[in-house]
Every structure is written in structure tokens, then in C-alpha cells.
Amino acid sequence: MARLDIARQRLHGQRISKTSFRKPHEVVSWLVAVQAQDYAGAKWALGLRMQGATDDDIDQAFADGSILRTHLMRPTWHFVTPADIRWMLKLTAPRVHAANAFIYRQLELDGTTFKRSNATLTKALRNGKQLTRDELRDVLKKAGIAADDRLRLAYIMMYAELTGVVCSGARRGKQFTYALLDERAPHTRTLEREEALAELAGRYFVSRGPATVQDFAKWSGLTVNDARCGLEMVKAQLRHETIDSQGYWLSKSRPPAKQVSPTAQLLPIYDEYISGYKDRSAIGTAEVGARLTALGNDLNYIIVIDGRIVGAWKRTLRRDEVIIQTNLLTRITKAEHRAISEAAQRYGDFVERPVRLASVS
Numbered sequence: 001m002a003r004l005d006i007a008r009q010r011l012h013g014q015r016i017s018k019t020s021f022r023k024p025h026e027v028v029s030w031l032v033a034v035q036a037q038d039y040a041g042a043k044w045a046l047g048l049r050m051q052g053a054t055d056d057d058i059d060q061a062f063a064d065g066s067i068l069r070t071h072l073m074r075p076t077w078h079f080v081t082p083a084d085i086r087w088m089l090k091l092t093a094p095r096v097h098a099a100n101a102f103i104y105r106q107l108e109l110d111g112t113t114f115k116r117s118n119a120t121l122t123k124a125l126r127n128g129k130q131l132t133r134d135e136l137r138d139v140l141k142k143a144g145i146a147a148d149d150r151l152r153l154a155y156i157m158m159y160a161e162l163t164g165v166v167c168s169g170a171r172r173g174k175q176f177t178y179a180l181l182d183e184r185a186p187h188t189r190t191l192e193r194e195e196a197l198a199e200l201a202g203r204y205f206v207s208r209g210p211a212t213v214q215d216f217a218k219w220s221g222l223t224v225n226d227a228r229c230g231l232e233m234v235k236a237q238l239r240h241e242t243i244d245s246q247g248y249w250l251s252k253s254r255p256p257a258k259q260v261s262p263t264a265q266l267l268p269i270y271d272e273y274i275s276g277y278k279d280r281s282a283i284g285t286a287e288v289g290a291r292l293t294a295l296g297n298d299l300n301y302i303i304v305i306d307g308r309i310v311g312a313w314k315r316t317l318r319r320d321e322v323i324i325q326t327n328l329l330t331r332i333t334k335a336e337h338r339a340i341s342e343a344a345q346r347y348g349d350f351v352e353r354p355v356r357l358a359s360v361s
Helices: 003-013 024-031 039-047 055-064 082-106 111-125 133-142 150-162 193-208 213-220 224-237 286-294 334-351
Strands: 068-072 076-080 166-168 177-180 239-243 246-250 264-267 302-305 308-317 322-328 355-359
Touching: 003 193, 003 246, 024 039, 024 055, 024 193, 039 055, 039 334, 068 082, 068 150, 076 082, 082 150, 082 193, 111 133, 111 150, 111 177, 133 150, 150 166, 193 213, 193 224, 193 246, 213 224, 264 334, 302 334, 308 334, 322 334, 334 355
Parallel strands: 322 355
Antiparallel strands: 068 076, 068 166, 166 177, 239 246, 264 302, 302 308, 308 322
């Protein structure tokens, strides 16, 4: 397998180059979890992998609860389906708690406090109530739990997410709410630890391969040893390739023999095509990576052509249009410029606005 084929296979595995998905939960289920602390960007991450999706479609799925948003892995917010949320939490939450332990102590959040806060939140959200973080802050204060400090409140809520007490509710206007997990995802499955490791490893490598054990450990937040254990249980179902003495694992499904080239995609911030790997050398040069970092965030809104990073983009939403500005970090051809224009139009269709394309370089 040539080095460039890594990018091509990842586009195929992640269902970016071609997709049959029509529902947001299908994308989330395929990818197991989708990084989602930037809600607008995460919605486009799903839309990019769907046929004919709009921003409103993702909002509706989120409101209905067919996709949920909670803290999983590393830690940060992720979209996850109700079917997967419990076993994922059971597997990854202990690592997140370990990562948070110092801050828990610093904020004077101990087991007794967390027990009281979880009980208070459960009572406040019972019978389908969905409340904002500010509303829950007031509930906690009335129960005698200090929550004025925003960081302390954030970690109280994260703990409640990680322990399976709360998850996302529907948005109220532009505000996010919390709901009880037992009411948003009742009776969904749990797995024993070894089963969960195998499930996560198999679905990671099928949807994101070619990838290394180190990529899987970085993405999942698991130890490298746990990542290896999970892979060992499923490797017979995967294909293995060695490139430059490095072992890669991937789905046995191959991309189509013929693909349109050049093809461009405008990826959202923290897209799984970028954040799903420790080593991104197969999709961008060190020089391009350094220039992206200089722009402020190497996980920013990225432009890729045939799977390779060529620049960054940003969008400005107005009532009657969306302005997309591109910042190219390498020379591209006229055909590649046309491919970027087509990708911009696809984003315009997603937000249901005409596109005005501009360049800052």
C-alpha cells in the first residue's frame, strides 16, 4: 500500500468520499463517537457523511435524542447513540476520572459531594424535565452545594455525565439542556470490559483505518496496553498492512477502484478525519502542519483535496448567505480550485444558504 492510499482508505472508511447514510444516528453509530464540543462543527461532521443532510436535520435528531452529547474519552464532549452510550461510559469513564482527579481535589469535590450533587440533579430532572446548566446551578445552590464557580459547576456536571446520571437534553433556543440518561436512553446495553474493548477496537479500525495501535489509544484515551488487548481480540476480522516498518490495521473493505480526482472537502473543526489519529503525517506535510499550528489550532476547519490537507477555511453565516473564506497553505491547480468551490456549495446546501466564496491568500 502506497503512502497516499492511507488518505484514500480513510476517506472511504469514514464515509467522507462516498456515503449511503441518510440519518444522523447512522453516522454516529458507524464512527462510535464523534467529537462534539464545537456543536456547529460537529453537526457538519455528520452532514458531511450523509446524503442530502441539512443543519436542521441534525438539530432535530439531537432534540429527539436519537443522538446524544456527553463527556466520553480524553475527556471532551462527543456525540454518541443511545445504544452505545452506557457501555462506552463504563469503559472510558474510569480513565477520564483519573485524568480529572487533580482538578477534583483542587475544587474540593470529593465522593460525598458528588453523591449529593448526583442525587440533587436526579431529583431536579425527574419526569422528563430538561434544565440548562444555569438552572441546575441554582438547584445545586439551594441544596447547599457550592456551584457559583463555573469551573466547579462544569466538573460537577461532567461527573454526572461520566457516571451515567445525565446526558444532553434538547436545546432550548441556543441553550443546551441536561436530561436524565435513564429517561433519554432507557434499557440500553452494557458490556463486560473485554467485550467493550473488542467492540470499540473493531469499530474504530473498520471506520478509521488504516490506523495504528497508538492512533487507537490516542483517540480512545485508553492505555496502549488496553488498545493492544482490544485489537488482539478482533484482528482476525481486519486487514493488516506494514508501511515504513509501521503496522496499520483497517477494514477488509476497499475503496472503489476509480474515484473522481481532484475532490475537495471542507472539514469542520475537530473532525474525526483529523482528531481520530495520533500520527497525521499521511494526510499532511510537516510544513503544512506547522502553518496550521501558526494559525492557532492544527485541528481547525481544514480543507483537504484527495485526502491531503491544503489549507483552512472559516465561515460567516448571514441571514441571506454564507461567506466562506479559504486560506490555502500550498499551491493548487485550477481543477483543485473548482473542487473547493464544489465543496463550499455542498456546505451552503447544508446550511440552506447561497455561498459567497472568498480567499484570504
